[in-house]
Amino acid sequence: MPSTPPDRPLLELSGISKSFGGVAALRSVDFALRAGEIHGLVGENGAGKSTMMKIIAGVHSEYEGVMRIDGKPVRFRSARDALAAGIGMVHQELSIVPELSVAENVLLGVQPVTRLGLIDWRRMVREAHEHLAALGIEVNPRASAGSLALGLQQLVEIARVLFSGARIIILDEPTSALSPPEVERLFAMLRRLRGTGRSFVFISHFLDDILHISDTVTIFRNGRRIETAPVAGIDKSWIIQRMIGTGHDELASSYTGEMMLDGRADAPVVMQARGLTRSGAFRNVSLDVRAGEVLGVYGFMGSGQLELARSLFGKQPIESGEVQVGGQPVRLSSTVAAKRAGIAFVPESRRSMLFAQEPVYKNVSISILERIGRILLRPAVERRIAESHVKRLQIRPPLVDRPLGTLSGGNQQKVALAKWLTHLPKILVLSEPTRGMDVGAKDDVVKIVKSLREAGIGVVVASTEPETVLSLADRILVMKKGEIAREFAREPVSKDRLLAAA
Amino acid sequence: MSVTEAPAPPRRSSFSDWMRNQLRNIAPFATLLVLVILFSLASPSFFTFDNLQNILQQISVTGIMAVGLTFVILCAEIDLSVASIANAVGIVVAFFTLQDSTVNIANIPLPGGFAIILALIASVLMGAANAFGMTVIGIPSFIMTLAMLQIGSGICAMLVRGQIAYAVPKVIATLGNGSIGPIPWIVIVAAIILLLGHLVLTYTRFGRYVYMVGGNREAAEYSGVNVRGILAAVMIISAVCSGIAGMLGVAHFGSAQQDEFDNYLLDSISAVVVGGTSLFGGQGGIGNTIIGLFVLGVLNNGLDHVRIDSFLKILIRGLILLLALIVNVYAQRLRSRPGSAT
Numbered sequence: 001m002p003s004t005p006p007d008r009p010l011l012e013l014s015g016i017s018k019s020f021g022g023v024a025a026l027r028s029v030d031f032a033l034r035a036g037e038i039h040g041l042v043g044e045n046g047a048g049k050s051t052m053m054k055i056i057a058g059v060h061s062e063y064e065g066v067m068r069i070d071g072k073p074v075r076f077r078s079a080r081d082a083l084a085a086g087i088g089m090v091h092q093e094l095s096i097v098p099e100l101s102v103a104e105n106v107l108l109g110v111q112p113v114t115r116l117g118l119i120d121w122r123r124m125v126r127e128a129h130e131h132l133a134a135l136g137i138e139v140n141p142r143a144s145a146g147s148l149a150l151g152l153q154q155l156v157e158i159a160r161v162l163f164s165g166a167r168i169i170i171l172d173e174p175t176s177a178l179s180p181p182e183v184e185r186l187f188a189m190l191r192r193l194r195g196t197g198r199s200f201v202f203i204s205h206f207l208d209d210i211l212h213i214s215d216t217v218t219i220f221r222n223g224r225r226i227e228t229a230p231v232a233g234i235d236k237s238w239i240i241q242r243m244i245g246t247g248h249d250e251l252a253s254s255y256t257g258e259m260m261l262d263g264r265a266d267a268p269v270v271m272q273a274r275g276l277t278r279s280g281a282f283r284n285v286s287l288d289v290r291a292g293e294v295l296g297v298y299g300f301m302g303s304g305q306l307e308l309a310r311s312l313f314g315k316q317p318i319e320s321g322e323v324q325v326g327g328q329p330v331r332l333s334s335t336v337a338a339k340r341a342g343i344a345f346v347p348e349s350r351r352s353m354l355f356a357q358e359p360v361y362k363n364v365s366i367s368i369l370e371r372i373g374r375i376l377l378r379p380a381v382e383r384r385i386a387e388s389h390v391k392r393l394q395i396r397p398p399l400v401d402r403p404l405g406t407l408s409g410g411n412q413q414k415v416a417l418a419k420w421l422t423h424l425p426k427i428l429v430l431s432e433p434t435r436g437m438d439v440g441a442k443d444d445v446v447k448i449v450k451s452l453r454e455a456g457i458g459v460v461v462a463s464t465e466p467e468t469v470l471s472l473a474d475r476i477l478v479m480k481k482g483e484i485a486r487e488f489a490r491e492p493v494s495k496d497r498l499l500a501a502a
Numbered sequence: 503m504s505v506t507e508a509p510a511p512p513r514r515s516s517f518s519d520w521m522r523n524q525l526r527n528i529a530p531f532a533t534l535l536v537l538v539i540l541f542s543l544a545s546p547s548f549f550t551f552d553n554l555q556n557i558l559q560q561i562s563v564t565g566i567m568a569v570g571l572t573f574v575i576l577c578a579e580i581d582l583s584v585a586s587i588a589n590a591v592g593i594v595v596a597f598f599t600l601q602d603s604t605v606n607i608a609n610i611p612l613p614g615g616f617a618i619i620l621a622l623i624a625s626v627l628m629g630a631a632n633a634f635g636m637t638v639i640g641i642p643s644f645i646m647t648l649a650m651l652q653i654g655s656g657i658c659a660m661l662v663r664g665q666i667a668y669a670v671p672k673v674i675a676t677l678g679n680g681s682i683g684p685i686p687w688i689v690i691v692a693a694i695i696l697l698l699g700h701l702v703l704t705y706t707r708f709g710r711y712v713y714m715v716g717g718n719r720e721a722a723e724y725s726g727v728n729v730r731g732i733l734a735a736v737m738i739i740s741a742v743c744s745g746i747a748g749m750l751g752v753a754h755f756g757s758a759q760q761d762e763f764d765n766y767l768l769d770s771i772s773a774v775v776v777g778g779t780s781l782f783g784g785q786g787g788i789g790n791t792i793i794g795l796f797v798l799g800v801l802n803n804g805l806d807h808v809r810i811d812s813f814l815k816i817l818i819r820g821l822i823l824l825l826a827l828i829v830n831v832y833a834q835r836l837r838s839r840p841g842s843a844t
Contacts, residue, residue: 315723339726352720357784358713366714367725369707377705419725 008071010035010199011056011087011168016065018051025051027223028065033168038190038200040214040231042207043243045301045464047220049203053170056201057089058082088166092173092302096157098146103128105145106160131163132156135189150280151182155189162198170201175209176302176481177280187213205300205502207236221245240496261475261493267291270458271343271427273312276321281307282482285321289427289458294449296473297462300502304482306348309431309462313345314338325426339367342426346416348435353416356405360395360415361386363404367419389418393448410441417448428452429460434468446471466495478502526778526785526833530793530826533776537797541804548807555684561799562692563588563751565792567770569699570743572791573736575774576703577716578783579636579643581740585767586654587628588748589760593658595621595674595749596667596758607665614671621749622742628654629741633734643737651767658760667758670749678753688750695743700788712736716783773798776826778833797822 009032018026026048033039043049054060056067058076066073069085076082079089096105104111106128112120128141137155139148145156154174161169175183190200190213204210210217211231218228219242226242267290276285282304289295297305311318314332323330330341338345344367347353355363365372365382372381386400393414395407404415413433420428433449434442449459449472461472469476476488478501486501542549567584574581597609598617612620628650635646670678677687703709715722715732723729747766752758777794779786801822805815 313724334728334730335723335726336728345724347724352718353724355714355717355721355784358717362710362714366710366722366727369710373707375706375708377707377710 009033010037010070012068012071013052013056014066014068016052016055016063016067018055018060018063024223026055026063029220029223029225031218031225031228033199033201035167035199036194036197037216038194038202038214040210040217041201041203041220042205042210042217042239043220047243048223049220050172051223052220053089053172053201053203056082056168057087057170083164083166086165086167087170088161088164088168089170090154090157090161090172090174092176094150094153094157096145096153096160098144100145101142102132102139102145102148102156103141105156106131106141106163108160110164132159135159135162136192137189149182151178151185154178155186158189162193167197168199168201170203172203173205173302174202175204175206176300179481183209207239207499210239211236219243236500237496240499243499244495259470259493261473261488261490265290265490267293270326271312271460272324274322276308276311276318276323278307278311278316278319281311281316282479285479285484287477287484289460291458292453292456294453294459294461294472294474296469296476297460297479298466298469298476298498298502299464299479301464303464303479303502305462305479306431306464308479309345309429309460310347312338312427312429312460313343315345315347339425343429344420344425344427345429346413346420346431346433348432350409350412350416354404354412357403359401360390360404360407361400363415364389364400364418364422368422371423385422386418389415389421393418394444408441410437410444413437413441413445414448417445421452424452424455424457427458427460429462431462432464432468433461433472435463435465442471466498469498470495525829525836526780527790529829529833530776530778530790530797533822533826534793534797534800537800537804541800541807545804545807548804553803553807555686557796557799557803558689559686559754560803561773561795562686562688563747563754564766564769564773564798565692565795566695566747566750567744567766568773568791568795569695569788570736570740571770571774572699572779572786572788573703573712574643574740575716575771575779575781576712576783576786577733577736578719578781579733579736580771581632581643581647581737582767583628583632583647583650583654584740584744584747584770585763585765586651586658587625587741587744588751588766589763590628590654590657590661590748591621591625591745592670592748592752592763593661593667593758594624596670596752597661599667599669599671601667601669605665605667605669607662607667609661609667614673617671618674618749622745625741625745625748626738628745629738630734632741633737636737637730637734655760662758662760664760668756670753670758674749675753678750679756688754691746691750695746696788696792699743699791703787708732708735713784716780716785718784769798772823772826775830776823778830780833781827781830794826797826 011033013029013031016026016029017024029052031052041049051060055063058079058081061077068074074085076085097108103125107124112123112127114120125141132139132141137159139152139156145153148156158169174186178186202210202214214231216228217231217234217239219226219239221243269288270291271289274286277283285308287295297308299305307316310316312332314335314337318332323332325341325343332338361383364386372378383400390398390400395411395414404412407415434445437445452459461469463469470493476493476498477484478486478498480502547553567588571581571584595617598612598620600611601607601609632646632650635641636643677691680687703712711727711732714727715729719729748763751763755762773794774791775781775794776797777786777790777792779790801819805818
């Protein structure tokens with residue numbers, strides 16, 4: 001163990017700035033991590049947390065400012081450099097190799113070899129076993145890593161990072177997929193390791209977890225470090241206030257105000273779902289969507305709302321539960337079945353919803369071809385339909401023969417919506433409908449969704465962005481780790497209330 | 503014979519953009535032109551009407567197979583069993599035909615019509631087996647059709663047991679080996695099937711789905727297209743085309759025996775790909791396949807006329823195929839490079 005004087009931080013960043021293509025991601029950030037400290041890091045998506053962590057972990061090597069370890073300036077060229085200096089990172093998507101055994105994963109890249117250059121299996125299993133036991137992880141080193149529960153896989157990955165000599169470990173959203181006992185087991189291990197002088201940066205959206213395990217909390221907003229405080233004197237609302245900001249930045253302030261939800265309790269239910277479960281994604285989700293209502297489903301990344309949206313369109317099978325559309329039970333076994341039942345869907349990723357090389361009109365007509373002609377195509381009709389949508393939705397440029405890939409992202413999104421607007425569905429499910437859009441395009445999408453609501457369609461909006469849900473929804477479900485945690489209906493709601501419920 | 507209708511160039515894009523987008527269609531055509539000029543200069547017997555007839559005959563069997571394969575490759579799948587299915591179906595039709603007494607094969611003679619129907623059913627079944635393996639079980643087409651290639655060989659082996667059959671139903675014999683005036687029937691059949699394939703791909707809803715499934719399978723699924731149904735259909739179409747090619751081929755060659763279609767797998771895949779249909783799916787068509795067939799046909803035939811080392815010929819064919827693949831991948835990359843977004 002290195003001897004770090006208690007007053008000097010183990011890791012110190014001063015004046016770190018980083019921009020991507022002219023857009024500032026970090027602005028002159030200072031940050032310090034002491035030995036034996038668990039440091040919670042919070043901020044909204046795009047606040048700069050992950051950029052900073054990637055600089056620390058050697059992923060980004062171009063930046064302004066100075067990073068010091070034990071007082072000595074360092075500059076990493078790669079993640080390997082950072083690991084050699086004792087900094088390891090455990091990503092939200094684990095990088096464990098599921099086909100290999102636990103022992104092989106723990107000793108990945110440093111497997112002991114015999115004199116002949118072959119892997120010394122016996123020694124590898126023994127070393128892995130000793131290492132895991134020292135960390136209090138009870139798992140058979142010969143078991144294949146992929147067969148373990150997710151929580152155990154994560155512990156194995158942390159064990160690997162430790163085994164490679166890391167003193168500082170960055171944990172990115174480590175609790176998002178864990179059950180409460182698994183979280184407790186992780187925390188117990190972190191506390192034990194803290195006692196041996198290891199330091200952790202704990203990035204999470206789950207403020208309860210942050211408050212529970214951290215010694216110190218740092219809040220980021222818009223690429224700046226807003227505040228660092230010992231956890232003793234602070235609570236959840238204190239953090240949320242600083243995450244969202246008050247008054248000073250106009251972008252956030254427009255959403256801090258409370259708004260009143262006016263759910264339409266009188267309209268008929270068009271879709272009723274009961275007890276929907278898909279393991280690893282969502283559990284026991286029940287919801288009603290009424291005609292002419294926009295139901296927002298909000299949650300952090302990995303909370304299950306995007307998976308739920310996909311499953312409502314039959315893309316991924318629902319394992320148990322029932323769905324009724326217009327009072328009729330439906331089996332959402334495929335997207336074809338979902339479409340037949342009157343459900344439409346726009347996925348979150350543009351790449352997975354558009355035919356970039358095909359002209360705009362073919363992208364619009366693909367979902368209604370069977371209504372245009374049973375056997376033969378009628379391109380003239382297709383073009384006419386596409387032209388009417390292009391006009392109504394103000395798609396630019398208004399040329400239906402242009403390859404869709406040449407349009408801007410916002411216009412592509414409108415084409416994806418237009419696909420479902422010729423013969424209106426009963427239910428429209430939107431996943432992250434405004435992600436990555438500029439303000440104007442977002443406004444247009446809001447207008448389109450509102451007009452669909454007027455037409456009596458039930459709309460489901462699944463998103464990880466509170467602004468999206470707040471600007472669209474009449475009623476909001478908050479999902480947390482795959483389950484519905486809270487419903488907001490006919491009551492005032494605001495961004496901080498949403499965040500607090502998630 | 504035109505390359506598949508490319509949509510009119512968007513008004514605002516420049517000529518170089520248009521060229522870039524059309525590289526897939528232009529390159530094979532330029533290759534064909536260069537080859538024709540080269541061989542015409544090298545040999546006086548190449549650029550003649552008789553030789554054109556030869557070339558047309560030589561590419562007909564490949565051409566029929568290539569139609570089905572075009573559907574499959576447009577969906578970004580592959581069918582390695584085409585030649586094997588052709589061989590098996592050719593043997594099946596001979597198996598149900600009365601053979602000469604000198605032929606030592608235990609067979610079941612039926613009237614010609616029945617033999618043809620049974621042979622077609624056999625091709626549908628083999629295509630359906632491919633489709634089932636891919637869409638229901640989830641075996642990648644490369645592996646599934648590789649297995650079917652073996653199964654087809656096995657069927658051939660079981661039915662002929664190392665012997666050679668000669669007789670096929672009369673209709674098949676005429677279509678495979680006869681001619682109407684100066685034009686061989688097999689060329690006409692190939693032309694009709696190519697035309698049918700083109701019409702289906704260009705003017706029908708099913709054809710559009712084939713392109714869309716190949717262009718972006720996930721987007722097709724998210725648009726409510728029955729992707730598995732489309733994939734199943736193209737595998738069956740491919741097998742039926744192979745079956746027809748096999749029956750006519752057996753008549754054309756004058757015999758039905760083990761391994762007689764072995765070269766046709768590579769030839770038909772080459773024809774589709776050399777013509778410029780994208781191996782990544784969604785781009786190309788029968789027009790491209792026709793050009794590809796001619797490139798291959800001219801190359802094979804022309805090399806005979808210039809009298810070079812026959813071992814070198816194999817190498818040259820390989821190099822031309824490699825060149826076409828490079829252009830194919832390069833054209834894909836040029837197209838998928840983001841254009842000027844507005």
